[in-house]
Amino acid sequence: MPVAPDDASTPGDPASPASTSVNDERAAKKSERKLNIVHPREWALWSQPRRIVSYHLGFETVALVVMIWACVTAPAPGSRDWFRFAALALCATLHIQLSRRQEERRRSKRTKPQVYVDLTGIWSFPGVLVLPIHLALLLIVVSRAQRWFVARRQPHRFVFAAFSMMLAATIAHEVVDLLGDRGWVSFGAMGSLGSFKEFAVMVVAGLIYGGLQALFIGVVLALADSQATVRTLLGSKEDNELEAVTIALGVVAAVLAVNLPAALVIMVAIGVIGNRIAEVRQLQVDVRTDPKTGLLNMRGWREVAEREMHRANRDDLPCALLMVDLDHFKSINDTWGHPAGDDVLEYVAHALRSATRPSDVIGRFGGEEFVLLLPDADATEAEAAGERIRQTISELHVPTTDKRGGPVAISNRTTSIGVAVYPAHAEALDSLLQAADAAVYEAKEGGRNQVRLAS
Structure with missing residues (x-):
């Protein structure tokens, strides 16, 4: 995870001739930075149909209210929580920076809004399981802030994707609190014999976290394209497999964050390798797919x-x-x-x-x-x-x-x-x-x- 609608059109100067010169590359980068800092009044959102604008604004307002309520009613984080947050945030940063090139290449191959699986869910989902809601949301903000520089996405799409992740994380976090305590991660032979309930809670949390994001994003895609298919709205088989693996790795990262934080470095390596595998799989799909129609070539x-x-x-x-x-x-x-x-x-x-x-x-x-x-x-x-x-x-x-x-x-x-x-x-x-x-x-x-x- 997370699932997000991707808009990978690379901005540039339409009046400039095609060239591979250094000046043209600098101009393209400058144009891309300009897109990333565009004023909200100039966002492409306002040129969208009214139903899409209303959904964006309504959803983000509801998400903000729910997140504020969850943070206000939750107990304050303790020192142990801050330590776990720091460990997860540091590892997420390492993963994001080490896989930046692969992520840029994956996103650049997306030519239209569609489902996109971001492997930073390896770090955001553990926050749902082991951190107070304040720090779980802050962890998502830290990860998303770094992805901003490689997203190549219209600002309103990026903001909506962030809100969908944070609202899904908030709801999943509340369900975990409702269904059981957070002592499930302690090791021990006797404790592991009775861990089925705790494992079931993690599975439910993962389904909620991934399923809600797919729902939120799917509604946007359906509003934007009345001809959208189920595959377009929910992603391909490969997308959903990658999402499931990401959440599963997030569970492992949660266990390590509580019991063996130093071993999270292994998860960083796995995350970087995962990005490379995802890139290779996308290349394999691209070789077999017609770019204009999305059908098989x-x-x-x-x-x-x-x-x-x-x-x-x-x-x-x-x-x-x-x-x-x-x-x-x-x-x-x-x-x-x-x-x-x-x-x-x-x-x-x-x-x-x-x-x-x-x-x-x-x-x-x-x-x-x-x-x-x-x-x-x-x-x-x-x-x-x-x-x-x-x-x-x-x-x-x-x-x-x-x-x-x-x-x-x-x-x-x-x-x-x-x-x-x-x-x-x-x-x-x-x-x-x-x-x-x-x-x-x-x-x-x-x-x-x-x-x-x-x-």
Whole structure:
């Protein structure tokens, strides 16, 4: 953890020519610093729709009230609490500074607001478990203040992410206080035999801490994008796995902070390595993903499709391949410009996800073509899926801009879809692709806006 909406667009001077000179690099850094210290009156928040502005302001007001109430009603920290806070804050600082480059590279690859997992939860979650609420919140502030310099995020997004973490930490902290005392971390053979309740409390606290942040952030993303999918709102499987590991490491750090503070240095090393592993995993995902649509590119799609074909052959099951081609797509680029075409592709990608099953493998074939592999689907089911996709795309209403930046809406788009089924039409993936592609051409020659089964 934490989960936060990322906005990784790197600011720069649009009037400057592209260059790798030292002066240009200095100008870019200066522009980035200017963004980071922009006056609140100039925040991009105020240009957002009213529903988003209202949610931001309302949420942050409620969060502030809850945090103040929790701090006022909590007992004052003792000297032992301050020692634990200092140990966690020092280790968090070491982790953040040693992993700064990896974090910058990870964030720079994010091209739009989306779920982002920050490994500093290794240090903020222990505060929920072992520190008074005052110091738990202060620990988050210390970590977030250092992340500010590498966040590359609009200020209002950064502030909202910080408030979501602090409110989730406050609620999780109160639940821990409600469900049990904080003597759970003492070692001892006899004590460990009865530690199931304490472990259950930690699990509940972790679910609350991570789940609430996902909820708070998911609402923002849903308000900003009505076409957002569950994956967009809650993160990918890899994101959630990383979040779970971060909270688990936070539990270990909490135990060490109470019983063996010097060993927290080991957690620093683990955190730095974790950042590097997360960067490598992101690179692996990027290699297999189409940047415009978020779907699999052909390399990634082939890998998954080949496995599904192998499974179908092994278990003697059918599977179907659909080739989806947007009719007259070139006219969109010619009439409204390439950015409008990109928006249409993104909306079509959302439509394909919503009109298919979670098990279906969706990829961008290239240009305006998409390809889908439907496991365990025969010809009848595949044609029905194709018709559902055709209808869904025809109902899309895509808000975008024209060549001069003026608002336009693109709708009533038609689609030609070719369907080929294994093993009836082909027994190898490449042959199945060729059969579906031929069916697409038959659909276009037959008047477009239709689904054709391979002959």
